[in-house]
Amino acid sequence: MTVELEFEKPLINLRKKLDELKLITQNADVDLTDEIEKLELRLHNLEEEIYKNLEPWDRVQIARHPNRPTTLDYINYLFEDFFECHGDRTFGDDEAIVAGIAKYKGRPVTVIGHQRGKDTKENIRRNFGMPHPEGYRKALRLMFQAQKFNRPIICFIDTKGAYPGKAAEERGQSEAIARNLFEMAGLTVPIVCIVIGEGGSGGALALGVGNHIHMLENSTYSVISPEGAASILWKDATLAKKAAESMKITAQDLKQLEVIDEIIPEVKGGAHNNIKEQANLIDTVLKKSLDELSKLSKNELVQDRYQKFAKIGQYTVE
Amino acid sequence: MLRDIFSKNKKTYATIPVPSATDDVPVGIMTKCPNCKKIMFTREIEQNMKICLHCDYHFPMNAKERLSSILDENSFAEMDKELVTVNPLGFPEYVEKVEKDRRKMKMNEAVVTGTGKIEEKPVVIAVMDSFFRMGSMGSVVGEKITRAIEKADELHLPFIIFTASGGARMQEGVLSLMQMAKTSAALKRFSDHGGLIITVMTHPTTGGVSASFASLGDFNLAEPGALIGFAGKRVIEQTIHEELPEDFQTAEFQLKHGQLDAVIHRKEMRKKISLILELHHIGGVTE
Numbered sequence: 001m002t003v004e005l006e007f008e009k010p011l012i013n014l015r016k017k018l019d020e021l022k023l024i025t026q027n028a029d030v031d032l033t034d035e036i037e038k039l040e041l042r043l044h045n046l047e048e049e050i051y052k053n054l055e056p057w058d059r060v061q062i063a064r065h066p067n068r069p070t071t072l073d074y075i076n077y078l079f080e081d082f083f084e085c086h087g088d089r090t091f092g093d094d095e096a097i098v099a100g101i102a103k104y105k106g107r108p109v110t111v112i113g114h115q116r117g118k119d120t121k122e123n124i125r126r127n128f129g130m131p132h133p134e135g136y137r138k139a140l141r142l143m144f145q146a147q148k149f150n151r152p153i154i155c156f157i158d159t160k161g162a163y164p165g166k167a168a169e170e171r172g173q174s175e176a177i178a179r180n181l182f183e184m185a186g187l188t189v190p191i192v193c194i195v196i197g198e199g200g201s202g203g204a205l206a207l208g209v210g211n212h213i214h215m216l217e218n219s220t221y222s223v224i225s226p227e228g229a230a231s232i233l234w235k236d237a238t239l240a241k242k243a244a245e246s247m248k249i250t251a252q253d254l255k256q257l258e259v260i261d262e263i264i265p266e267v268k269g270g271a272h273n274n275i276k277e278q279a280n281l282i283d284t285v286l287k288k289s290l291d292e293l294s295k296l297s298k299n300e301l302v303q304d305r306y307q308k309f310a311k312i313g314q315y316t317v318e
Numbered sequence: 319m320l321r322d323i324f325s326k327n328k329k330t331y332a333t334i335p336v337p338s339a340t341d342d343v344p345v346g347i348m349t350k351c352p353n354c355k356k357i358m359f360t361r362e363i364e365q366n367m368k369i370c371l372h373c374d375y376h377f378p379m380n381a382k383e384r385l386s387s388i389l390d391e392n393s394f395a396e397m398d399k400e401l402v403t404v405n406p407l408g409f410p411e412y413v414e415k416v417e418k419d420r421r422k423m424k425m426n427e428a429v430v431t432g433t434g435k436i437e438e439k440p441v442v443i444a445v446m447d448s449f450f451r452m453g454s455m456g457s458v459v460g461e462k463i464t465r466a467i468e469k470a471d472e473l474h475l476p477f478i479i480f481t482a483s484g485g486a487r488m489q490e491g492v493l494s495l496m497q498m499a500k501t502s503a504a505l506k507r508f509s510d511h512g513g514l515i516i517t518v519m520t521h522p523t524t525g526g527v528s529a530s531f532a533s534l535g536d537f538n539l540a541e542p543g544a545l546i547g548f549a550g551k552r553v554i555e556q557t558i559h560e561e562l563p564e565d566f567q568t569a570e571f572q573l574k575h576g577q578l579d580a581v582i583h584r585k586e587m588r589k590k591i592s593l594i595l596e597l598h599h600i601g602g603v604t605e
């Protein structure tokens with residue numbers, strides 16, 4: 001499925017033109033090599049210009065791209081022998097979160113992530129990657145298991161947020177999120193969190209209390225969606241583009257606010273253009289993180305995480 | 319008996335200028351109960367711990383009122399009063415809005431923290447104030463609560479927090495979100511050291527505050543009728559296309575669904591907290 005993003009329109013038009021010329025050269029016996037070369041150079045320059053100057057709203061579009069790789073896509077490329085574990089042992093299995101054990105470069109790890117669907121049918125099953133309390137409780141169950149067996153935990157964050165539903169409230173959405181924040185803070189194994197798409201509010205943070213937090217170049221992390229912010233602040237959801245700028249939600253913003261550790265570069269035009277290559281780019285950063293954290297003792301890991309969050313925030317003394 | 323009270327008070331209403339009286343009660347002297355719609359002297363409500371004389375509705379309390387309703391007289395020593403908000407995202411009009419509430423409320427931020435005593439038992443206490451920026455949590459609120467928890471840890475005292483908040487402070491964006499993790503981490507450390515945590519959710523306790531420290535007490539208490547929940551009722555209705563029951567996300571609803579240890583009437587609160595403290599040894603820490 002090809003999806004055209006608004007800011008890519010000039011590129012798409014140029015590519016179309018280029019394809020037409022190539023077709024003409026093939027069919028009619030005219031030599032258009034010069035024109036084609038010129039156009040290719042123009043396309044290259046335009047690509048450089050557009051992808052180097054992405055606005056926050058453009059990045060939101062990439063982060064929401066329907067073909068954007070999901071947790072399971074990356075698990076497939078980054079780990080061997082993934083064994084998925086289901087259920088919170090209390091209520092049910094929430095497929096908006098996948099979790100399990102796997103090998104990372106030969107070493108056992110626990111992998112957990114929000115999981116969107118690839119099509120409508122899968123999205124319904126996975127509730128569009130928006131978890132219920134049992135999803136967070138499943139994640140926590142597997143984090144405790146990781147701690148028991150001294151395995152590092154890798155979390156992939158990719159959700160619009162915790163599901164705002166009646167049943168979710170009845171089963172204690174607040175408590176489930178709060179409990180994860182509380183317990184993750186005390187885990188004695190390395191935790192690396194990677195925002196791969198949208199990091200929406202408390203629903204994202206519930207898998208986000210890591211020693212290291214990284215973000216893909218075109219991912220976002222925010223307290224509320226741009227649409228939500230716009231409708232609350234200016235009573236107008238169509239001002240989402242403006243909100244995306246004011247709210248400082250891009251990887252670049254979060255790096256500047258000293259919330260995240262590293263920005264993981266994306267392949268040209270966004271992760272969806274080459275999943276395998278994108279997985280390699282993640283691999284480099286993940287390996288470095290785990291190597292660094294494996295040097296810390298259990299106590300140091302907990303202290304390191306505590307300090308990381310303790311220093312987030314800005315204020316002054318009057 | 320209820321009928322007697324109603325009829326007796328009916329006479330008092332007549333003295334209020336009509337017709338605007340029911341909708342536009344003169345600010346200060348009279349107050350209209352949003353629950354039973356009856357109008358009373360503000361002074362009477364204040365003398366009754368800000369509880370409606372007719373229907374028991376608990377009016378929101380500001381931080382000062384709350385502290386004096388819970389702590390022993392003159393026992394409170396405030397901490398970190400001097401911490402004030404900056405504008406980390408350069409958000410338009412944010413500074414002005416905070417300044418306005420600072421002047422109006424004569425306080426620096428939406429939470430007051432410090433040490434005090436409840437029936438002679440020393441505690442560290444934090445009280446959120448929903449009249450200040452709707453009690454929303456930005457960097458200062460998160461930092462003050464974290465420091466208060468760390469103080470409780472250091473002094474081996476129980477930590478009590480009265481929550482009242484609409485959730486995250488949007489103008490501080492992701493920094494506001496991260497305060498959820500920061501405060502929860504502080505509670506975890508304190509808890510691992512054996513510290514006693516009592517949370518009292520008052521109206522309203524929602525969003526990021528309900529999904530962090532408010533839900534993490536060894537004892538999760540609430541005031542009657544308080545709105546407690548994660549997502550907003552309107553957002554949920556729009557998502558599920560279904561009308562929600564009247565009592566949805568009230569303290570009573572949360573009690574029924576297993577999220578609270580008890581819903582406690584305001585007039586009982588000090589006594590009940592005192593009892594919990596007493597049952598946890600001096601200082602609330604099991605040696």
Ligand SMILES: [Zn+2]
Binds near residue numbers: 370375
């Ligand atoms: Zn009333």
